[in-house]
Amino acid sequence: MMRIQPCFNSKLTLLLRPRTATRTPTPPTATMFRSSVLRSLRNVAPSTRAFSTSAVAEAEKKIALIGARGYTGQALISLVNAHPSLVISHVSSRELAGKPLDGYSKAQITYSNLSPEDIKNMEAEGEVDAWVMALPNGVCKPMVESVLAGAKKAGKKNSVVVDLSADYRFDEPRDTNWIYGLPELNDRSKISQATLISNPGCYATGAQLALAPLIPHLSSPPTVFGVSGYSGAGTKPSPKNDTTNLQDNLIPYSLTDHIHEREISHRLGSKVAFIPHVGQWFQGISLTVSIPLAKTMTSREIRNLYTEFYASEKLVEIIGEEPSVKDIAGQHGVRIGGFGVNQAGDRVVVVATIDNLLKGAATQCLQNLNLALGVGEFDGIPLMGSGERLIVPAVNVHQK
Ligand SMILES: NC(=O)C1=CN([C@@H]2O[C@H](COP(=O)(O)OP(=O)(O)OC[C@H]3O[C@@H](n4cnc5c(N)ncnc54)[C@H](OP(=O)(O)O)[C@@H]3O)[C@@H](O)[C@H]2O)C=CC1
Ligand SMILES: CC(=O)N[C@@H](CCC(=O)OP(=O)(O)O)C(=O)O
Structure with a gap:
């Protein structure tokens, strides 16, 4: 094992x-x-809506990360740690449940193992502003449905969901509410209005x-x-x-x-x-x-x-x-x-x-979160010329 x-x-x-x-x-x-x-x-x-990347967040926005143990989840935690207006409120992992979240300095957080029912209740109570699903393909549907059910129960619009898997990348806006979040090639005003965002591969x-x-x-x-x-x-x-x-x-x-x-x-x-x-x-x-x-x-x-x-x-x-x-x-x-x-x-x-792990996953996820949560698109993202590098530690997954 x-x-x-x-x-x-x-x-x-x-x-x-x-x-x-x-x-x-x-x-x-x-x-x-x-x-x-x-x-x-x-x-x-052609879009007729003016787009602004300079809106200032009124308060910190809370992010719950499901699949937080994985490489993309860990990269996102590091990004949010240095973000001016987003915070991590929950990290979920079956394997790390009960362990402290390392590498995050804004608060002391313990990993939990959130069930779909937990997610539904948290959404109904308005505990988070956005959910990030960093799970393998084919796993997140019950969690997404819980977010939608929780919002319905509370009679409100659902919090933002960004899914890193391929599960909703082929959905068309005319059939569902999922928006494909590749900001450089897609309509940024649509991403900023979306609550269900499929992060590209x-x-x-x-x-x-x-x-x-x-x-x-x-x-x-x-x-x-x-x-x-x-x-x-x-x-x-x-x-x-x-x-x-x-x-x-x-x-x-x-x-x-x-x-x-x-x-x-x-x-x-x-x-x-x-x-x-x-x-x-x-x-x-x-x-x-x-x-x-x-x-x-x-x-x-x-x-x-x-x-x-x-x-x-x-x-x-x-x-x-x-x-x-x-x-x-x-x-x-x-x-x-x-x-x-x-x-x-x-x-x-x-x-x-x-x-x-970054523009291919976590950084793009952060761009999409920033847009959908109404903060500056590049907030918390070191630009190319800065020379900053985010190196995620490799895990020896074959260690017996
Ligand atoms: N790695 C990459 O370069 C990229 C990955 N992606 C996509 O992002 C998603 C995450 O990738 P990555 O971080 O590499 O994946 P990892 O394999 O590194 O992590 C997967 C995470 O999901 C959890 N998990 C695994 N299986 C289940 C399950 N059945 N139910 C609940 N939780 C589960 C794991 O934690 P635990 O087992 O502790 O619960 C872990 O936190 C995937 O969909 C991937 O395809 C997208 C772009 C790039
Ligand atoms: C080296 C390797 O195995 N890469 C993965 C792609 C990474 C990925 O994240 O797949 P999604 O973006 O579609 O979720 C693969 O080929 O399946």
Whole structure:
């Protein structure tokens, strides 16, 4: 039987590094191009609602975290620990119930094991402002239903729920109230009004951001070759998080039909092939994306397109060279570069890096919480240029 040690020491390591992004003011043509691509990605009419990221929280907002023992949960605890207006009020884990929460300094909190009934009662009593579900796929439905039942019992709108699993990523707003929370590509005003938010997958976030500017120029489906650090496989023992198996190794898996292949294709409205792998490092994903072009383009034109497309985005950095996965580990955004164009000018290879636990999960969750709770979208998120890194301790899940 696996033993998991209480696994967290909050480590926010400050590393100074030069800022590599070049940001240029967005000309009106770029803004118009971006808006039209984003409108077609979202398939919605242009938003008429002004969006503000500068609202000040009136009081601390309480977050209950279900699945708090896991890697994404631990990363979120560390982020909330340094957040100006959010606090953790409850952490739930079956294995750590009764143990103190380490790595959180705002209050002394003990892990509990919240049942769906507990969740229903807490929601009815208005004990929390937001629930985060950091549970494996297929597990959170009874908990979400408890939140909805508790709100119904109290005759109020439900508190915000952010789900990190894939369970609600394919729901369409016309059928349910779930909103897909990828702020850079989705309508931020919709996320800020939502109470049910489905957090995108890690590979899927990086791949969508790497592809979005070129969606209007595709001649055929792109191929995304992705390699994740083994924290992507979570804390349940598997060959993909077995460090002995990973040593000097690269593990290909789910060669076709990975759930993120479906998620990327569904969300971009364009078929994409995705080939996942796991490498021997812990945090960070590298995505090498081969994109066939419908018209010939130069590397410079494509890089400019990306720079303009993401000019107003604080968590997306465009660089000329290929970004390196070891540079993104612990950072909160996505770095995109490479832009190698073949001699014929009809295919480009773009490289994106993302920390799967951060912009691929916890940081994106915090962006969504901030939006939905009415505080500044980037509150509590160290920006790329700050050089701050959040390193989550690895757990030896194969220790007997
Ligand atoms: N790791 C990553 O890079 C990313 C993960 N995600 C998604 O986020 C979610 C969490 O991932 P991650 O943190 O890596 O997962 P972990 O395996 O590290 O943690 C899972 C958590 O869920 C709890 N849990 C597991 N099974 C159950 C169950 N049947 N009922 C109740 N609680 C359970 C565990 O605690 P305990 O057993 O103590 O109750 C633990 O706290 C998953 O859906 C994952 O796919 C999304 C993006 C990136
Ligand atoms: C290395 C590894 O195993 N990665 C995971 C993806 C991580 C993940 O979080 O999956 P969701 O985002 O869909 O929940 C996987 O391929 O299943």
